[in-house]
Amino acid sequence: MTLSPRLPFFVYGTLRPGEPNHDAFLRGRVRAEEPARMEGAALYDGPGYPYVVEDVRGGGMVYGDLVTARPEGYATLLADLDRLEEYAPGDPRSLYERVAREVLRDVDGTGVQAWVYVAAPSVAARLRARGRLIESGDWRGRR
Template sequence: MSMNNQNDKLPVFVYGTLLAGFGNHRNYVKPYKHVSTPATIQGEIYHLPAGYPGLLKGVQEVVGEIVTFAPDVYEQALAGLDELETYYGEGDPRNEYERIIVPATIEGTGQVVNVYVYRYLDQDLVKRTGVHIPHGNWRRYMQELPE
């Protein structure tokens, strides 16, 4: 049995500038009918010099939100996110991020759901130029930065 049907309209886990209160949320999430749910995934997160985070493979907890777009706006919303994250499709050499399916744990209930997440492709660049965020919470990292 194919699993693809369930993956067609997966929610998206966001952990950086797409979180509520940050610039890209206003342009890429807010215009579309959606529900946001606090959640975590496993990975490692780094703050990059360009001002946004890069997610890598890892076993730490990364804090963010699951964004579930309404079905009628889903394709349009996802296309906008793909463009923002420089994702042209699976295996495309121009990709800055890859869009992959990972399990996310919903805060409070502990329920696990499959989500799309954008993971940075150039691990060496991230580790060389980025600042590791050990607590996995980019929002908190930004709030704690000195003025």
């Protein structure tokens, strides 16, 4: 079994501060949270929760937060987030894939490698064909 690198997480939906899963999964388990954005991606309504779809054209932007886990609880948090996102490596039924991507800190624009849960290929294809795009790229602004 290969160990995953201990990257921060880019959260863009229900795990953001003030959203329903933040307190249940992240409160007390993170060292830092800061606004960030991901270029080359589009945001779709699930409904009920969002999906990031990597944009082959590269023009989209998704807004969220960069979350750095406390080192002592990293492995447990990673496993909990994988379960929440229904991600199982190699399982074709997974709704999401966890991938390492560059995200940009809002404060200074520096790039950081982070884990991002993106729509699995079959889900992404359905969303591109007939999903509801969140044009602002911000889950909080969808209403």
